[in-house]
Amino acid sequence: MRARRWPFMMLATxxxxxxxxxxxxxxxxxxxxxxxxVDQATLDVPCVRSLLTLPWTPLNLVPxxxxxxxxxxxxxxxVEATRAGGGGDDVVVIRLADCSWRGxxxxxxxxxxxxxxxxxIALVRGGDLVVVSSQTGETLRTVADVGGVHLPSPTWHPDGxxxxxxxxxxxxxxxxxxxxxxxxxxxxxxxxxxxxxxxxxRLAYATSTGRLAHSTxxxxxxxxxxxxxxxxxxxxxxxxxxxxxxxGSYELPSGLVMSVVCPxxxxxxxxxxxxxxATPCTRPAWRPVQGPDPTPDMTLVYAYPRLDPxxxxxxxxxxxxxxxxxxxxxxxxxxxxxxxxxxEVCGPGWAVQIDWTTNLARHRVPQRISREFSINVLxxxxxxxxxxxxxxxxLTDVPDCED
Numbered sequence: 513m514r515a516r517r518w519p520f521m522m523l524a525t526x527x528x529x530x531x532x533x534x535x536x537x538x539x540x541x542x543x544x545x546x547x548x549x550v551d552q553a554t555l556d557v558p559c560v561r562s563l564l565t566l567p568w569t570p571l572n573l574v575p576x577x578x579x580x581x582x583x584x585x586x587x588x589x590x591v592e593a594t595r596a597g598g599g600g601d602d603v604v605v606i607r608l609a610d611c612s613w614r615g616x617x618x619x620x621x622x623x624x625x626x627x628x629x630x631x632x633i634a635l636v637r638g639g640d641l642v643v644v645s646s647q648t649g650e651t652l653r654t655v656a657d658v659g660g661v662h663l664p665s666p667t668w669h670p671d672g673x674x675x676x677x678x679x680x681x682x683x684x685x686x687x688x689x690x691x692x693x694x695x696x697x698x699x700x701x702x703x704x705x706x707x708x709x710x711x712x713x714r715l716a717y718a719t720s721t722g723r724l725a726h727s728t729x730x731x732x733x734x735x736x737x738x739x740x741x742x743x744x745x746x747x748x749x750x751x752x753x754x755x756x757x758x759x760g761s762y763e764l765p766s767g768l769v770m771s772v773v774c775p776x777x778x779x780x781x782x783x784x785x786x787x788x789x790a791t792p793c794t795r796p797a798w799r800p801v802q803g804p805d806p807t808p809d810m811t812l813v814y815a816y817p818r819l820d821p822x823x824x825x826x827x828x829x830x831x832x833x834x835x836x837x838x839x840x841x842x843x844x845x846x847x848x849x850x851x852x853x854x855x856e857v858c859g860p861g862w863a864v865q866i867d868w869t870t871n872l873a874r875h876r877v878p879q880r881i882s883r884e885f886s887i888n889v890l891x892x893x894x895x896x897x898x899x900x901x902x903x904x905x906x907l908t909d910v911p912d913c914e915d
Contacts, residue, residue, distance in 0.1 A: 544750045545586055545799030547757060549774050550575040552791035555593060558875035559611035563596050565834075565879055566854045571613060572596035573604065578621035579665070580797040583630045583646075589799070590633055590646070592621045603635065605646065608875040609806050610840070616649030622658070623665040627672060627688070634666040634675050634688075641666060641677055643688065653690040665705050665746065670712040674729075678704050683717050685729075699731040705746035710753045718744040724758055724781075737781035739763075743771070750776075751800040755784055759794050762786070805873035812867040813837035813845065814881060815857055815904060825863035825901035833865060833881040842868045844900060848907040858913040862904040868897045 548557045555562075557580060561572045578592020590605045601615025603624065616633070624635040626646065633646045639659030643652045655675060658664040666677040668688065676685045679696060683703040686696035700706075702720035709716065709726070716726040719736065724744045727734040737756075744760035755776050762775040762783055774793035776784040787793065814833035823829050836852045839845070844866060869877075872895050878888035890896045904910050 544752055544755070545582075545801040547774075547776075547787050548580050548582075548589065548797045548799065549759075549787065549793050550580070550795040551788060551793055554791075555580075555591060557589060557591055557606070558608055559606045559613075560591065560593075561879065566856075567851070568596045570595060570600060571604075571606070571611070575795070576621055577663075578602070578619065578795070579623035579625075579635075580795050581624045581626045581633065582797055582799045583626050584628050584670075584800060585630065585802045586800040587802075588630070588646075589797075590616070590624055590626060592619050592624055592635070601649070603633070603649065605633075608873070610874050611838075614647070616644060616646070622661070622663055623677075625666040625668040625675065627668055628670055629672060634668060634677075636664055641675070641686070643690070654694075655688060655690045655692070656684070656686045656696050657694040663704070667707045669708050669729075670710065676706045676708065676715060678706065683715070683731075699729070700727065700734075705744070705759070707748050709749050710751055716747040716749055716756060718747060718758075718760075722760065724756060724760070724777075726779075737777070737779075741775075741777055741781045742769075746794065746796060748796050748798050750798055754779060757787065757796045757798055759796055805875070807871050807873055808840050809842045810869045810872065810874065810877070811837075811839045811842055811845065812869055812877060813848065814865045814867070815853065816863055816865065818861050818863050821861035825865075825903055827865070827883060827899075827901070830863070830865065830883050830901075833883070835877065835879050835881075836864075838874070838877060840874075842897075845907065850908045850911070853908070853910070857904070858911045860905075860910075862910060864902050864904055864907060866900045866902070868899070869895050870897055871895050 555573050555575050563574050573593035576594045581590045588607055602619045603616035604613050606613045620636040622636040626633055632643050634643050640654045641656040641658045642654050660680050664677040666675050668675050674685050675688050682701040683699050683706045684696035685699055686692040703717040706717040714726045719725050722743045723736050724741045725734055725736040740763040742761050744758050746759040748757040757776050761769050761771045763769045772792040773786040773788035774796050775786045813836050815836050816833040817831040818829050819831050881888045
């Protein structure tokens with residue numbers, strides 16, 4: 513099936529504008545920033561695409577036990593994962609402002625931590641806890657031997673001088689400059705999943721019995737949360753220091769236990785909310801917020817099947833929408849690269865919705881939108897300033913469906 517073709521260009525004129533009025537608004541996080549995690553086989557991380565989102569790009573990442581770590585200013589996130597289709601780097605750093613990325617080479621997918629100044633990342637290579645450049649991935653120094661530890665889960669002290677991690681016998685600390693003995697210093701025996709408080713005065717961790725506790729940096733003055741906070745394996749302080757996010761379970765007053773849901777609780781152990789769903793939740797991380805995200809004008813292109821293939825494209829005739837293109841700035845495209853089309857797009861009956869958006873950060877652009885179920889619908893007038901609908905054939909060649 514052939515389409516009208518022009519050289520690639522973007523125009524602010526051409527066909528008539530079709531306005532739509534979606535019924536819901538986009539949801540934005542609170543002051544503590546986004547919560548990121550692994551939900552079984554999915555990385556719940558901004559800009560990351562799932563294995564099922566086609567065509568594959570370098571950001572189609574599959575979790576395989578690795579960690580998630582935020583830069584102190586919240587502008588970048590580092591992820592240990594496997595690229596869909598294999599190959600590529602084990603560690604990927606993503607810039608949220610434009611969802612650009614860079615690879616940092618190999619790791620053993622056993623947790624990572626960002627230095628407070630953003631220039632270095634601690635991770636595991638060759639059985640050693642090492643510090644690498646956050647720009648190039650070059651190994652700068654070795655700080656501890658963690659060869660026999662399943663999940664060292666390093667966490668960098670806010671002053672930059674010390675890294676806590678899990679050794680064979682509990683939580684240990686080591687000098688970030690590599691000046692400590694290879695096995696560091698034991699702080700909390702038989703503990704796991706540590707995280708420093710934002711002010712650096714406390715260290716939270718999971719005890720050997722699966723309880724959530726925190727202590728001073730030398731392991732003294734331990735406070736253990738109530739036993740309704742249970743089955744804890746990893747702990748994260750909220751950026752404002754008032755809450756914990758953890759991988760584990762929570763017992764409600766009724767006696768019902770919410771299992772492996774990454775709950776958020778107060779520092780007294782009161783439930784604030786759960787962040788996981790029906791699948792096990794691991795590797796929680798909490799984004800620091802230093803200021804508002806940039807919200808540039810963007811042009812978003814979503815492909816969708818028309819509910820009635822004989823009727824004109826429109827919001828009311830839209831089936832489930834899938835994001836296929838993001839361009840910064842506002843201009844109406846009149847041609848589209850066919851390589852961007854998902855594999856299920858073929859034959860007649862397909863259309864596109866092109867949105868001019870403002871007040872939306874790039875990393876919050878939804879990959880999928882459902883008009884029928886009001887999922888990820890962008891607010892009309894608040895986010896979407898104008899929209900156009902076209903038959904897909906108007907913008908690109910649409911492949912024929914195979915028999």
